[in-house]
Amino acid sequence: MRAATGLRRRRLVPSLLLNGALPVVAYALLQSHMDSVTALALAMAVPVGVTVAVFVARRRVDPIGAVAVVAFGIALLVLALSGGNDLVLKLQEAVITGPVGVACLVSVAIGKPLHLLLFKMLDRRRPGRAVPVPASERRRVANVVTSLLGTTLVVHALVLLVLALSLPTGTYLAIARPLGLAIVAAGAAVVMWYRRRVATPDPAAR
Known part of the structure; x- marks a missing residue:
């Protein structure tokens, strides 16, 4: 590992x-x-x-x-x-992250979080292996994870948009790509931390 x-x-x-x-x-x-x-x-x-x-x-x-x-x-x-x-x-990444982020947030708002589809796909593709999240908790976890992903992607797109409108091209290239990757990396780190936290049994609950 x-x-x-x-x-x-x-x-x-x-x-x-x-x-x-x-x-x-x-x-x-x-x-x-x-x-x-x-x-x-x-x-x-x-x-x-x-x-x-x-x-x-x-x-x-x-x-x-x-x-x-x-x-x-x-x-x-x-x-x-x-x-x-x-x-x-300038906004070539934002045209992907923005709509995908909005789709994630809308899916949570209508009660069908996109991350819940991942659990269902894993159940179908690996019927003999347990997903590390109890079935009773999956919707709540899916709501949180999808919200985190959606917020990260929307923030990424908005930051790139503001930079693209306010900076000359050379400065934009020097700042936007590293900053955008940092935003996505930070969001991914929070999602991974939350999923590990959920997957780890609570000793107090035993």
Whole structure:
């Protein structure tokens, strides 16, 4: 378990550098040779190209890179439809995290938390193995986890939107990606802490 965790962490650092630092460097090198929209598009395309190349060569999916690939594809489509507005490229992650976050919060509001679907899928795929959350607690846990995930993703999208509207492109690239990843990492840490807390039996209840 610890070896697997260590391996994931070692893979995470290059991924963060690739998706966070490389676009900043690429944009700084390209902006003096072309218009800002083209430079931004090419800078954002660099980690996408590396992610695709790694997948083709090693058949290994980088989760952060995979999100970047999907977001970049959506951003290019919207960019074409918007007539070349660089704000679209700045918000390529937010166009995913924002709607997904809102969907999570709406699912809780209507009494059908998305995280509850995960429990049901696990029950169907692993009928012989117990999910580490009692059935009686699953809806409450699903409500909390889905709310945490939704809030994290909505905050991520809103922060990126504010930065995109208030900062020049170069500064935005230097600040937004690291800050966005920090927000998502903090939200994921809270979710993991809560799930471990729920899964751990309370000695006082025995």
